[in-house]
Amino acid sequence: MTEPPKKRGRPRAFDPSLALDRATDTFLRFGYAGASLEALTTAMGVNKPSLYATFGDKRRLFFRALEELATKIGRRCRLAFERGDSLESSLREMFLEAVDIYSSSDAPAGCLVVSGSATEAIVDEGMAQFSRELFALCDKVMAKWMVPYVREGSAVSAMVLSQLCNGVIHDISLRARIGESKVKLREHARGAAVALARSVT
């Protein structure tokens, strides 16, 4: 499968998927407003007309990057959570994974929503809505993971715990972005796992 469909005209000289990854890095690095078309096209190895033909304008390119990255990160978090065999160990795995994601040496530090679309959200209702829906989804999905660990009638519901976990992850992305060391971030992740696990006991 995925054999080339043998299209008619001149073949593209770049890999759209790879180019999108480069665009993601550029948006991560400079933010949405700060990422100039020149920086984007240079990083992507693509001319402006090709960029427009393939991805539409800057804003649509950003949404494509957002969607792709959110999916990737969501999957990594779920897999990390599933590695644990207790609430505390699951949270620890997930938070440590967040440290790896947001302070990887392969990409600019931080989160494309926290430091990208959220910043733009005030002047772009579309980005605000995207962010709200994504946050709501994360809260809801993660709450499901929490259910087995929350006693019935507990003072702390699965949803509250889930929102706190997402808050910790957002905070890790922030602290990574401003250059806190991996050692410190990992300590932070472990401490948060202990505390949040204790909150439902």
Next chain:
Amino acid sequence: MTEPPKKRGRPRAFDPSLALDRATDTFLRFGYAGASLEALTTAMGVNKPSLYATFGDKRRLFFRALEELATKIGRRCRLAFERGDSLESSLREMFLEAVDIYSSSDAPAGCLVVSGSATEAIVDEGMAQFSRELFALCDKVMAKWMVPYVREGSAVSAMVLSQLCNGVIHDISLRARIGESKVKLREHARGAAVALARSVT
């Protein structure tokens, strides 16, 4: 006190303190990169030469805004925390205060560090350093407030609790910025207070 020092030349036609507040709002609204000098001078009611003479360039103006705002917010958080008479009530007061601060109708929603300097931190080491030092200070100061409520030898230290609290506050600023309702934010704040207070029991 504060009597006019009777300077020599033509008197300024604007109040620098008020102008700085307007600049803060503009940076909050558009982010650092997105806030154009025209938007700034228009909001501040000041011409560009006056802006440069009074505050230096755009970057220095931003630092001035940051410093002033951080002081104000720090004070409000401390006062709110002191209104409580238990860990849970103190945290609740503080988190609810954060909701008011970050989703006030008087100013654009969100936090100038989270959605401002942190976004710029990767391309501006000065902003990264400012943010790191501010976060470290907040963690340290808030940890002192927590000490009375943390048992000796507890699995959750005052510092871990403090970092979590700051994480909750950062998260509230984020969720406020993307337009979550005050009702939802207040629920979030109350839930976080319950959970974090329970984590040290």
Next chain:
DNA sequence: TCATTTTTGTACCGAATAGAACAAAATGCC
């Protein structure tokens, strides 16, 4: 071979950008 189709590279557009130059205006001091 040659027409058709699609992408490529270059060159360009008007608007907006951060910042500076400069003379007029408004004050205190002598």
Next chain:
DNA sequence: GGCATTTTGTTCTATTCGGTACAAAAATGA
């Protein structure tokens, strides 16, 4: 009143911004 001083408003500049026009290039189909 005049002079020194400082701020003001206007104007300018060089650059960069997001986005596009257009023709050459590279593939397929007939």
